[in-house]
Amino acid sequence: MTLPDADPEQRRALERCKSYGWDLYRDGALLYSSPPLTLSMTRRTGDGALVVKGSPS
Template structure:
């Protein structure tokens, strides 16, 4: 499944992210959801607290793609996205927000 993920959260246990010079697979509690902000459709990806270097690489990235899996089954494959924002959640999770443009 590709395109815009929709407003219902997609919960996964594995994500493979390719961002600029980073390619990493993370496991844990992962959530992807489409959101609207100021009339722009965005994809919000919530990742578990990552290795500090991986986190810094994602925070510096300008573009990224990702694949979500649960139990080995592909749930969602994103198009190439432009990073709009990275921020930390209260529980330490990294939230990456992006759009196709």
């Protein structure tokens, strides 16, 4: 998952968490809801995007 890194605190908050989940919507309708994921890595790409990596808990 790649998120814009407009807020530097967002990355720090994600690094402190142990698990996360995400939902995918299109036109207001829920298409997919992830299972709980264990955070394994966060990093910023050269263009400033925040990359979050995790695996099912």
